[in-house]
Amino acid sequence: MKRILSLLIAAMLLLGMVPAMAESAVEYIPAPYTVADLESANDAYFPPVVYENENGPSIGVTMVGVLKVDGLYFKDSNNNQQLDAFEDWRLPSAERAEALVLTLTNHQKAAFIFNNLYMNPVGKTLTAITKEDGSIDPAQLITVYTPAEGETVGTIPGAPAGMVMSGFSLPNDNDILVLGLRHAVYRGSLGYDASVVSAMNNLANQYAETAAVLNGETFLPFTLISNPISAGHVNNMALSAAVMGDVVNGEGYKMVETYAELDRQMWVSVGLRQMYGPQIDLSTDPRWARNSGTYGEVPEVVAGITTALVSGYQQGTDGVQLEGVSLSIKHFPGDGAAENGYESHTYQGQWRIYTTPGSLEKYQLPGFQAACDAGVSSIMPCYSRDTTDPRSAEQSYRGVVIPVDQVGSAYSETMMQTLLIGAMGFKGFINTDSGILSTQTFGVETLTMPERYAKLINNGVGAIGAGFEYYHVETALADGLITEEQLNAVVVSRLAIEINQGRLDNPYTDNAEADVIRAANTTGEAAAEIIYTSQLKSVVLLKNKGNVLPLNDTTKTVYIASFTGKGEDEKVLASLTAEFEARGFTVVDDEDEADIIYIDVAPTYNGTTGSNTAMGVIDLVAEAEVPAVHTKALRRDGVTQATQIPTGELIEVTTVEDVDEIAELAEGAHERGAIVIAAIKVTQPWILTNLEPHVDGLIAQFGVPEKAQIAVVTGEYNPTGKLPITMVSCYDVIATNWEYLEDGRIYEICVSPNDVPGYDKDQYIDPAILENVPGGSYAYCDSEGNYYKAWFGLSY
Numbered sequence: 085m086k087r088i089l090s091l092l093i094a095a096m097l098l099l100g101m102v103p104a105m106a107e108s109a110v111e112y113i114p115a116p117y118t119v120a121d122l123e124s125a126n127d128a129y130f131p132p133v134v135y136e137n138e139n140g141p142s143i144g145v146t147m148v149g150v151l152k153v154d155g156l157y158f159k160d161s162n163n164n165q166q167l168d169a170f171e172d173w174r175l176p177s178a179e180r181a182e183a184l185v186l187t188l189t190n191h192q193k194a195a196f197i198f199n200n201l202y203m204n205p206v207g208k209t210l211t212a213i214t215k216e217d218g219s220i221d222p223a224q225l226i227t228v229y230t231p232a233e234g235e236t237v238g239t240i241p242g243a244p245a246g247m248v249m250s251g252f253s254l255p256n257d258n259d260i261l262v263l264g265l266r267h268a269v270y271r272g273s274l275g276y277d278a279s280v281v282s283a284m285n286n287l288a289n290q291y292a293e294t295a296a297v298l299n300g301e302t303f304l305p306f307t308l309i310s311n312p313i314s315a316g317h318v319n320n321m322a323l324s325a326a327v328m329g330d331v332v333n334g335e336g337y338k339m340v341e342t343y344a345e346l347d348r349q350m351w352v353s354v355g356l357r358q359m360y361g362p363q364i365d366l367s368t369d370p371r372w373a374r375n376s377g378t379y380g381e382v383p384e385v386v387a388g389i390t391t392a393l394v395s396g397y398q399q400g401t402d403g404v405q406l407e408g409v410s411l412s413i414k415h416f417p418g419d420g421a422a423e424n425g426y427e428s429h430t431y432q433g434q435w436r437i438y439t440t441p442g443s444l445e446k447y448q449l450p451g452f453q454a455a456c457d458a459g460v461s462s463i464m465p466c467y468s469r470d471t472t473d474p475r476s477a478e479q480s481y482r483g484v485v486i487p488v489d490q491v492g493s494a495y496s497e498t499m500m501q502t503l504l505i506g507a508m509g510f511k512g513f514i515n516t517d518s519g520i521l522s523t524q525t526f527g528v529e530t531l532t533m534p535e536r537y538a539k540l541i542n543n544g545v546g547a548i549g550a551g552f553e554y555y556h557v558e559t560a561l562a563d564g565l566i567t568e569e570q571l572n573a574v575v576v577s578r579l580a581i582e583i584n585q586g587r588l589d590n591p592y593t594d595n596a597e598a599d600v601i602r603a604a605n606t607t608g609e610a611a612a613e614i615i616y617t618s619q620l621k622s623v624v625l626l627k628n629k630g631n632v633l634p635l636n637d638t639t640k641t642v643y644i645a646s647f648t649g650k651g652e653d654e655k656v657l658a659s660l661t662a663e664f665e666a667r668g669f670t671v672v673d674d675e676d677e678a679d680i681i682y683i684d685v686a687p688t689y690n691g692t693t694g695s696n697t698a699m700g701v702i703d704l705v706a707e708a709e710v711p712a713v714h715t716k717a718l719r720r721d722g723v724t725q726a727t728q729i730p731t732g733e734l735i736e737v738t739t740v741e742d743v744d745e746i747a748e749l750a751e752g753a754h755e756r757g758a759i760v761i762a763a764i765k766v767t768q769p770w771i772l773t774n775l776e777p778h779v780d781g782l783i784a785q786f787g788v789p790e791k792a793q794i795a796v797v798t799g800e801y802n803p804t805g806k807l808p809i810t811m812v813s814c815y816d817v818i819a820t821n822w823e824y825l826e827d828g829r830i831y832e833i834c835v836s837p838n839d840v841p842g843y844d845k846d847q848y849i850d851p852a853i854l855e856n857v858p859g860g861s862y863a864y865c866d867s868e869g870n871y872y873k874a875w876f877g878l879s880y
Contacts, residue, residue: 111153112165114149115149115297127228130146130147132144132590133145133146141586142586143589144589146293146294147293147297148161158171158173159303161184162301168183184579185579188304190558191264191554191558192301193575194264195265196579197546197557198547198548199515199547200259200265200267200268201268201518202254203254204276205225205272205283206223206224207280209280210277212224213283222257222287225284225287226257226287226291229257229259267306268288268308269310270308273314274314274602278354279595279598279599282354282595284308285591289591292305307355307357308357308358309358310356311359313350315347315350315605315606316607316612316615317343317346318786319377319786320379322622323340323379323389323618324385325808326621326805327389327621328380329877332806337389338392339618339621340393341395342396344396346605346614350601350606352408352593353594354593354598355592357409357585358462360464362413364379364413364414365378365415366420366421367380367381367420367769367808367809368420368448368840369838370425372419372425375768376768379808380808381842382841382875385808391454394458398410398458403581403584404461404581405585406584407585410461411455411462412461412462415493416466416499417444417452417466417499418448418449418452418466419467421443421448421838422436423728423838424834427691428467428524431526432696434468436469436470436839437476437838437839439475439476440837441478441479445480448839452504452508453508457509462512463510463512465492465496465514467517467519467524468526469491469496469527472490475833481503484503490527491526494514494540494543495536497543501543512581513544514543517549521548534563537557541560541571542565544573544574544577620796620801622785622786622805623805624785625805626783626877627867628880633880634796636798638669640669640680641671641678642671642680642681642682643677645684647742648686648688649740650688656684656790678758680758680760681759682761683762683775684763685740685746686765687764687767689767690737696713696715697735698710700768701739702768702769703771704770704771705740707736708738711733712731746762750779760779765786767787771864776867783797802879803880806874808874810842810862810873811864813859813864813865816835816857817862818834819835820835841874842874843875845862846861
């Protein structure tokens with residue numbers, strides 16, 4: 085740090101020798117913090133100073149100066165005491181970005197592309213980051229770098245010339261000051277005070293300004309990114325269930341925009357200005373581990389929600405605005421068409437399977453087209469790749485044939501250039517998913533690292549996450565794999581959006597205001613009502629045999645049971661007990677004394693994002709034996725990287741522990757004349773044969789609190805929610821069979837297509853199979869003759 089300070093002092097002294105501007109209309113206002121301040125506290129946090137323009141953006145500074153021209157304030161980002169085009173906020177953002185990129189070094193450009201994947205403050209509370217004198221301790225926000233003995237500041241031991249960052253570790257001050265890091269992903273959700281996150285954003289930008297002075301470079305803002313944050317609002321699937329009810333009732337997608345606006349305010353207040361999301365993949369294979377993060381399987385609903393989210397977060401559909409959050413809609417062109425549900429973080433799930441002619445255009449792409457049409461800032465491609473094997477049907481979009489590259493989407497010129505930018509008209513920046521350079525390298529394993537960087541950058545990628553080695557970009561430039569013009573173009577694609585957000589002019593936030601906004605938008609009365617209403621709307625009434633619901637006779641006694649993949653959930657039992665008792669019911673400990681048996685079922689899914697040791701199980705089962713698959717990089721032809729080769733071993737899978745007790749509990753209740761009501765937590769399109777036939781009433785919930793669930797079953801709220809996914813009738817409609825195809829290879833083929841949503845699968849399944857399944861359909865048919873298809877949901 086002392087070395088950094090000495091260089092900074094020298095740079096500041098040199099800066100002071102620059103002659104004043106000749107133009108009389110320009111007034112230079114020096115940086116608010118001086119060398120003396122740094123000498124007295126080399127690890128100081130400096131509260132930013134903000135200059136307000138009456139009809140323009142605010143200008144926030146710490147270590148660089150301000151220009152006043154004709155009564156207007158401008159940030160002197162390169163400290164030359166002149167108003168350069170990129171500093172003039174009166175010009176269009178794209179024009180400013182084009183001018184700015186010409187002032188950057190190649191190292192700055194490479195660093196600007198990189199996203200560090202993990203950045204949380206050191207301290208969690210405002211108290212923890214505050215010193216005894218009331219000032220903020222920067223070491224409690226961003227780790228202070230301490231070089232090892234003999235190590236040169238600014239390098240990592242063993243690294244080649246040029247800078248390298250792992251992307252998976254917490255960045256330190258040196259990463260920002262010297263290595264040039266300008267983007268990182270905050271992963272603390274609501275676990276850190278809003279004021280603390282805001283202060284971390286401010287300190288990171290203070291360091292970025294310091295680096296501009298230190299290196300004689302142009303300031304580039306530091307931007308915090310995050311995955312979607314759970315702030316009490318309903319999750320994706322629940323939001324879809326709720327809004328589908330609104331659509332049926334003529335209310336459209338207003339709920340989504342309201343949610344996005346509340347969330348946007350919280351993000352902006354702490355300096356979170358880019359979202360890794362939302363995830364709009366269409367749910368088409370019921371075993372896919374990421375179904376729970378989607379908005380379901382109905383293309384027009386996903387498109388409607390996407391448009392509303394872009395409008396709400398980005399402040400309209402004309403590109404992200406000054407107080408907007410930049411969205412990175414993912415995972416293009418839709419990762420849900422996964423080979424038998426295997427997840428593309430793993431080699432087993434590296435293939436997307438389009439067996440159905442026209443499925444890409446009809447099902448997978450409407451949501452992404454809606455995002456493009458709404459002016460979304462960024463698109464995140466999926467890891468997986470399509471295939472030319474005999475199962476696959478040719479795909480086209482708006483008359484443009486989509487040839488198959490057989491490489492991961494970000495590496496695919498067809499997917500990025502021909503489809504996304506060409507046919508769909510996308511105009512933002514492309515942000516890869518993490519690990520794309522070294523882990524999920526499907527189809528580009530034989531390329532050198534500079535060739536991988538070049539392939540991404542030439543495809544228009546402006547942001548890459550994890551394992552980033554800057555010198556490979558410079559090598560690709562030197563070897564002619566990319567041109568400086570192309571590198572400039574991808575930097576501009578992202579930079580223009582950040583300029584539009586005001587990040588270049590004022591990246592700073594108000595720490596105290598951040599706490600106020602979070603409190604208002606999470607626990608404030610108005611926000612709490614909005615959140616609770618959306619929770620109520622998301623509950624779906626599936627079954628109401630004999631109109632046993634709503635439960636409005638409080639003289640009845642209730643016995644509550646809990647079933648999960650790991651036994652009873654005591655917290656849920658306590659919460660359900662409190663909710664029933666608050667409404668006047670008596671909860672009993674003996675099932676034989678109950679008039680009502682209430683069963684809460686929360687299955688545990690065996691499929692995960694990072695590991696697929698077996699195919700996903702969507703039955704409600706205990707200790708079921710399923711074939712294990714290899715998790716190493718094998719392939720069917722014995723060469724390299726295979727997908728779903730069995731190991732020959734069986735592993736046990738439990739989705740609901742002691743699931744057989746549900747039938748026993750229900751049988752005893754019915755013999756006594758009691759009724760049985762159940763709630764199923766839906767994360768996957770569960771097969772319900774071990775639950776539904778045994779109960780009189782059934783609701784589906786998507787992770788909302790017990791208060792909302794019981795409000796629905798007791799009639800405080802007449803249910804309006806609709807299923808966003810189709811529940812599966814039985815295993816026979818998703819069975820897989822090993823078959824030799826015309827290319828002489830053996831493939832595990834599902835009897836229903838991986839690329840078609842559940843509501844539409846029947847037309848593609850062998851009629852002989854459907855003749856022998858309950859209800860004659862892919863969709864689950866209950867004892868009352870109702871099919872649990874997308875859009876289904878009862879009311880009282």
